[in-house]
Amino acid sequence: xxxxxxxxxxPDTKGGVKFNPDGTLDRAAMMTIMNPxxxxxxxxxxxxxxxxxxxxxxxxxxxxxxxxxLREAIAMGADKGVLVTDRVLGxxxxxxxxxxxxxxxxxxxxxxxxxxxxxIDGDTAQVGPQISEHLNIPVISxxxxxxxxxxxxxxxxxxxxxxxxxxxxxxxLITALAELNEPRYMTPGGIFDACKAEITVWGRADLKxxxxxxxxxxxxxxxxxxxxxxxxxxxxEKVVLDPSEAVDYIVDKLKVRHVI
Amino acid sequence: xxxEEYKGVFVFAQQVDNTINSIAFELIGKGKDLxxxxxxxxxxxxxxxxxxxxxxxxxxxxxxRVIVVDDPELKEYRTEPYxxxxxxxxxxFKPEIFLVxxxxxxxxxxxxxxxxxxxxxxADCTQLDIGDFPLNPVPGKEQKHNQLLMTxxxxxxxTIATIACPDFRPQMATVRPGVMQKREKKAxxxxxxxxxxxxxxxxxxxxxxxxxxxAVSDTVDIMDAKILVSGGRGMGxxxxxxxxxxxxxxxGGTVSCSRAVVDAGWKPKDLQVGQTGKTVRxxxxxxxxxxxAIQHLAGMEESDIIIAINKDDTAPIFDVADYGLxxxxxxxxxxxxxxxxxxxxxxx
Numbered sequence: 001x002x003x004x005x006x007x008x009x010x011p012d013t014k015g016g017v018k019f020n021p022d023g024t025l026d027r028a029a030m031m032t033i034m035n036p037x038x039x040x041x042x043x044x045x046x047x048x049x050x051x052x053x054x055x056x057x058x059x060x061x062x063x064x065x066x067x068x069x070l071r072e073a074i075a076m077g078a079d080k081g082v083l084v085t086d087r088v089l090g091x092x093x094x095x096x097x098x099x100x101x102x103x104x105x106x107x108x109x110x111x112x113x114x115x116x117x118x119x120i121d122g123d124t125a126q127v128g129p130q131i132s133e134h135l136n137i138p139v140i141s142x143x144x145x146x147x148x149x150x151x152x153x154x155x156x157x158x159x160x161x162x163x164x165x166x167x168x169x170x171x172x173l174i175t176a177l178a179e180l181n182e183p184r185y186m187t188p189g190g191i192f193d194a195c196k197a198e199i200t201v202w203g204r205a206d207l208k209x210x211x212x213x214x215x216x217x218x219x220x221x222x223x224x225x226x227x228x229x230x231x232x233x234x235x236x237e238k239v240v241l242d243p244s245e246a247v248d249y250i251v252d253k254l255k256v257r258h259v260i
Numbered sequence: 261x262x263x264e265e266y267k268g269v270f271v272f273a274q275q276v277d278n279t280i281n282s283i284a285f286e287l288i289g290k291g292k293d294l295x296x297x298x299x300x301x302x303x304x305x306x307x308x309x310x311x312x313x314x315x316x317x318x319x320x321x322x323x324x325r326v327i328v329v330d331d332p333e334l335k336e337y338r339t340e341p342y343x344x345x346x347x348x349x350x351x352x353f354k355p356e357i358f359l360v361x362x363x364x365x366x367x368x369x370x371x372x373x374x375x376x377x378x379x380x381x382x383a384d385c386t387q388l389d390i391g392d393f394p395l396n397p398v399p400g401k402e403q404k405h406n407q408l409l410m411t412x413x414x415x416x417x418x419t420i421a422t423i424a425c426p427d428f429r430p431q432m433a434t435v436r437p438g439v440m441q442k443r444e445k446k447a448x449x450x451x452x453x454x455x456x457x458x459x460x461x462x463x464x465x466x467x468x469x470x471x472x473x474x475a476v477s478d479t480v481d482i483m484d485a486k487i488l489v490s491g492g493r494g495m496g497x498x499x500x501x502x503x504x505x506x507x508x509x510x511x512g513g514t515v516s517c518s519r520a521v522v523d524a525g526w527k528p529k530d531l532q533v534g535q536t537g538k539t540v541r542x543x544x545x546x547x548x549x550x551x552x553a554i555q556h557l558a559g560m561e562e563s564d565i566i567i568a569i570n571k572d573d574t575a576p577i578f579d580v581a582d583y584g585l586x587x588x589x590x591x592x593x594x595x596x597x598x599x600x601x602x603x604x605x606x607x608x
Contacts, residue, residue, distance in 0.1 A: 095381075123384060125371070126371035138467050154470065162472060163473050164471070167470050220380070221379055221427065222423050223393070227422070229418070235580065236566075236582035238581070239585060241587060244595060246595075
């Protein structure tokens with residue numbers, strides 16, 4: 001069984017975001033991490049490796065330094081890493097990104113493709129389902145549980161007020177929720193493997209059945225009109241009071257604002 | 261692609277168990293604003309099995325027309341038949357704008373449909389306008405008018421971006437639930453219904469539903485609450501939420517929580533406010549023991565009045581609070597409940 005996990009190196013938004021003087025994101029100044037939903041997807045794949053001897057390949061698209069996230073995945077237990085990097089792929093929206101990854105996947109063997117539900121930089125949740133459409137395979141999004149049943153997967157698919165237990169024939173694609181599992185740590189042996197692992201690097205020419213008009217900034221149907229730092233409403237009053245004064249303060253404000 | 265052929269604002273009228281989701285009415289409401297600007301109409305697309313009788317409700321909230329796609333294959337939501345339904349509606353009726361709720365259904369359906377018909381899709385929009393792209397004229401580049409300008413938060417709520425889709429149709433967006441306003445319901449309005457069935461033949465992309473497991477929940481939807489009493493990690497334990505429930509009860513409000521509380525297993529996910537939870541805009545939002553991570557703020561900062569109680573005076577929640585109290589929630593909250601109970605009793 002062959003599993004490909006799509007992972008993304010993302011800025012760690014928890015530490016706040018830094019900007020260049022021109023207003024674009026200063027990615028170089030920010031710490032990067034493996035996107036959390038993707039890490040849960042990787043862990044799910046590694047459990048299939050533990051249980052069934054699945055071969056796990058991690059695939060990413062990005063700048064050359066995105067190689068680091070592939071090595072981290074290998075240190076956790078992935079077998080192989082593929083980096084798709086090429087100047088002509090830059091500036092891609094989700095359409096062009098999913099076209100790129102689908103183009104790479106057409107050159108790979110897979111029974112199951114796992115992506116994270118969404119990345120913490122864009123939060124779109126689009127690339128997984130879009131890849132599945134380009135490859136004409138079933139998709140199950142928002143997976144909160146996953147098991148294998150012969151040539152099929154059985155997945156708990158989360159909704160707001162329920163979940164569905166779904167069965168899909170492989171090959172198929174699932175998108176993983178961070179709730180799916182608790183990802184393992186890198187092991188010393190894994191880190192040793194990761195250091196000497198050969199990362200496969202692919203460029204535009206290695207993508208199969210994708211037209212230039214669907215790649216990079218030029219192949220992106222969506223275009224940015226404006227981007228800016230979020231303007232928040234200003235802080236109001238902040239007071240330090242004894243509990244009884246605090247209570248009077250709140251009750252007074254609720255009256256002034258006609259809540260009570 | 262001849263862009264001129266594409267006319268009208270379409271919205272996906274999400275229903276589950278043959279009950280229309282509130283997001284459908286919100287999209288119709290926003291769709292009407294956009295349609296007014298463009299001099300066109302709003303069409304709701306209702307997809308399901310035995311759903312035709314729901315069409316009038318969409319008309320009551322302002323839908324000028326309802327396209328009903330009714331087929332037994334559409335009984336429960338599944339990606340493939342629903343994507344087929346919407347892609348066929350788009351190819352047949354050629355809308356210029358297509359809006360979908362950014363729900364657990366819409367965020368799966370939207371990308372599959374947009375990939376099938378080759379157009380752009382902007383995720384989780386919080387604002388939609390009609391305007392020019394580029395916003396200001398750029399020498400050597402055509403400025404297109406009457407474009408859908410889609411605004412959304414990104415980078416965990418740290419930035420906002422406005423996005424256009426000038427060369428493809430329809431312009432597609434998923435829209436964050438709870439952000440757009442419904443129009444007032446006009447009881448008794450009858451829908452102008454168009455029935456459309458493109459045919460549904462199961463193929464390898466149809467998944468099998470083995471089981472539907474509904475969460476047993478008698479809680480109110482926090483998105484409908486006028487007063488929310490929200491607790492965070494600072495509550496310390498599941499048991500301590502009792503005092504928030506008492507405060508909420510006195511005010512006729514509802515308890516909600518931050519992500520940390522869900523992660524700790526103290527409260528279920530449907531009560532979570534924030535980027536990965538729900539967007540709320542109640543009249544009053546009490547943030548109790550919530551530090552105010554940017555992902556949390558993204559889900560509640562549009563509330564009319566924000567009251568924060570936290571012992572850490574550097575907590576970011578104070579940056580958005582109208583009234584911030586630095587103090588011990590374990591002392592303030594029960595005393596506040598008592599005082600309000602007395603106030604309410606005196607009033608009645």
